[in-house]
């Protein structure tokens with residue numbers, strides 16, 4: 608579903624990505640680790656069409672990013688989900704669903720939010736009163752409402768408390784069980800092992816390790832990460 612082939616990208620002559628290749632199938636969660644500046648966000652931004660690669664190929668199913676219209680296929684959950692503070696969760700979801708070309712009834716919007724675990728008594732409250740984890744749930748509801756097949760996340764557990772992280776992990780596993788692809792840049796080694804089906808380690812723009820999460824525990828991954836970066 609998600610395929611990178613020899614993607615290269617430089618900014619003003621400085622290499623950010625060098626021959627990055629990977630494949631992620633439906634129902635898989637790919638967790639990408641790497642130090643600050645390793646190239647994780649650049650990889651995500653290329654797939655989202657936010658920036659152009661210099662060479663290589665970025666495929667979403669049979670569609671090629673930069674050539675075909677791939678907007679409808681993807682959703683993006685940044686570290687802090689940007690929503691309108693003076694609108695409620697339901698109103699934000701309605702607004703962003705319409706932007707993506709979908710019109711839902713209030714009960715349908717509530718059902719999307721319910722699926723993410725956002726409590727029903729919070730759904731009609733203003734976003735300005737939401738915690739980071741609650742905002743993230745609205746972001747995930749937007750991904751569900753636009754029926755995105757691939758969900759990109761950038762450091763989604765950063766700043767979440769353990770309960771919110773555990774709820775987030777549960778939602779991601781449910782999304783994967785629905786056949787969605789999740790591609791996540793993270794610094795959270797424990798969560799990568801808990802959640803990921805595949806783990807990548809990036810160093811200075813090169814994907815230097817690709818592992819099946821089942822083959823490794825958190826302490827082994829931590830050790831490998833420190834030896835790799």
Ligand SMILES: Nc1ncnc2c1ncn2[C@@H]1O[C@H](COP(=O)(O)OP(=O)(O)OP(=O)(O)O)[C@@H](O)[C@H]1O
Nearest residue numbers: 618622623641642643644645646647648649650792
């Ligand atoms: N817009 C830009 N202009 C110039 N250089 C950039 C730009 N965006 C990223 N870079 C550089 O590209 C390299 C990769 O950056 P990127 O943001 O992809 O790393 P990252 O792994 O996501 O880091 P972090 O964990 O800090 O988010 C870094 O050297 C960075 O300084």
